[in-house]
Amino acid sequence: MPSSLRLLLISTPVGPLGSGLGGGVELTLINVVQGLRARGHQVTVLAPEGSQLGTVPIVQIPGQLQPTAHTQGRNTPITIPDNSVLGNMWRYAQRQQDQFDVIVNFAYDWLPFYLTEFFCTPVAHFVTMGSLSDAMDGAIDQVAQDYPNRLGAYTRTQAETFGVADAFAILSSAIDLDLYDFCASPGNALAWLGRISPEKGLEDALEAAAMAQAPLKILGKLEDADYWHRLCDRFPGAADCYLGFLPTHELQQVLRQCRALVMTPRWVEAFGNVAIEALACGVPVIAYARGGPAEIVQSGKTGWLVPPDDVQGLVDAIAAIDRLDRRACRLQAETDYSLEALAIRFEQWFYTILSTR
Template identity: 60%
Template structure:
């Protein structure tokens, strides 16, 4: 869609090194966007915290103290940066090299990049990876969206609607390299739950549903809050659950594809839910609370079930109907709507529009 190759500088999240899982779905989005842009002939570099690895994509590693994740703080929390902040160091690097690039792409949910935007000479495309979590972030995001129209993108309309003026945001969705996900027509009896193990993900509801149904639950993801996990184990000592760990894409899809269904139990508004389309790509239907991004992905009664938020009884009832769903239909939806090609088209069109304004 763009008439010439671009030189792009991609700035990652500041809450953890790429490859550790601390960035959640942002890591997968960044990898997929970068790979597709490279495939299309653009050149790029990624700026990320020290120790980052993202396939064979070139990374500028920046030292410094990591930023605290926004979801662990309250709405009225002040903006805080640690001493020798990796976030500050990443954006100081970007300022120094900005003349070498056509466009800067920011995928971090951080206040500083938005504040700095008017002081840069290069256009900055901000991809907001979460819904509204903080009054201070809402204000700065809204300010930049108004001052630089069309430069702030989000995953879904549901996510955009958590901010004051949703029509200002570009809806970009997500996508996967579907060749990495094997369709699995014959699953085991187990269910899956995938994500960071942290309170906003509501894992205890999936564990409760597993205990009620007696169906094994395989838990996959980054152990972010050990005390939270220990409390779940204490509250449900007899639940048939197994924590398998955090896996790369190739290992994850093998575990996930072997499960009857994926449970999603978010307490907050998920901006998208990359794991939903990962499951669909494996042919795994998804049972999710009707909250946030999954409501725009799951075809209720066809590729999964949307149930009342925070209702364990709703999860249990939907688990009892899993065999009504066709796994091949799940894979077909992933192929039709969430390919890397479709994501690349949307990203290129967005960049073109920003550079032409």
Template identity: 60%
Template structure:
């Protein structure tokens, strides 16, 4: 393992290209990048972030790159073609990385896009790819699989469930995630409200949570970026009497304060969530999570201890789980994340990953990756 006492690494973090950091468009990738920057900085590594223009990532240095934003990968279908807009910010970010790569020990790619994987063989500096989603398109599967085979150990994922959506699952390294738990206040006494957090888009399955609110009469508070307005309006038309309120997109400090007051968080995704950052954020506040037994959340939630896992797309199961919330000890929820999902635990896994990548690079003849 590389430790700060052994070597201070210089690391370039190259952000998602679908939106500026701080906008919420990048979903959980934004929080993940921030937390990785924080734990690496605490360990005395030197980091710099490359991101689309208008990005803000706390107090960390950000090189803002102009250009047209990349399309999001969700919902495009298995046969989706690879496309770049004119003056692509993705291409511009990686051109910048090419020019400065000799200043860094490792580059970390956060973009679920074809171009960074394709460029990997052309970069002398090693690239660690942190893949944020499961299998979505044939083209992405192919290029990630090629890099997994050609450059062993370079593909990181957040959960084993996510990895298993790929045919090359055994070549993926599970990194998980980690959080600054000092930012999340434990709330022992909730209000009689439920919460839902995420991008408001079809793959997130918000309509199921709204259906639960209508059936139980328990108010549902919704937080997240309103990505697809027509989808939101359809839900409102479908459930006109549901006791729901849209609370907007909130930064961590405000979100954890509001989320902590909920009796439970509902997670109702239609797709395989790679991890589920909001599960950890919820548990850190002492809020149990009721989620479909699908994707990363199913690896995090301890059924019957820190929440309930329900068969996918089964609204009646969600309602039944809500009736059993009194069986969950909110202190146990907080204890789980303190044990498994701290920044310290994440930092250990990252240092081991980078250390092994650099050790492997030194074995390559001629010192070339």
């Protein structure tokens, strides 16, 4: 088994890296690349044209972007646009596969799962969302049956949504801790961080902040403009709370000064990278006990878990936030979510795949 692997990582086709359109997948991909390169592996990244990944070289692939999975219905037919970037990336991968030991798919799309059997180089799939469509469930189930060990997920909760949880390697996530500064003495504001889209439940955070009479800072990609306009009509001060989609350095300068991060997902969040970004700054996390955040937050120690959709529960947790030790939050991030820890988990997954081909 080679100690240094040649890896091809294929990004999400919904938007260029750095655009924010890929949500947490972008941050995960960046951190996996950094961690694996630090451990001596050769990493090549395929991504849509216009992508940026710091100093990491990218093979940029042109083509039309893919629709986002979370905006489709469970029974929406599989669609691939003409001259799709998804198809173009996988055509490149097929032609270059002999140059790599493992190909790693980060796209939550049907096509890569279907193509698994047509590759000689093993294709590993890091599944980045919970169950959203019947077609994807079928494709994932087929890979689970035919290619054991080829599936990875953030959390057990996420994997269980597909009904084949035991087929998944649970890999969690990570951040570059050096990019996040600890703050022991915050201001009065709360933070909400994520894509502004209905499944993220921003209205619950706005309502809870108003009930608690606490200022709220909203950060993230404005994905659904109609939804945002409805929120602004309902909460007239929302527009003044929105600080935009900020790069990591600026984001953590705002986040670390907040008393808590409020997470209000209406769906089964696969992980919730924003939670570990907050913890790295020493910021406790108040989250609905749904999906990934329920596996991250140590309730009563590094935050509070609240029954899903319970706005009054959020208000009660806000009132109790000052009981928590912010240093415990930073310690959890350092212990569980370092780049090296993430890279080791992925590395072990790849070695398992290669040893059971």
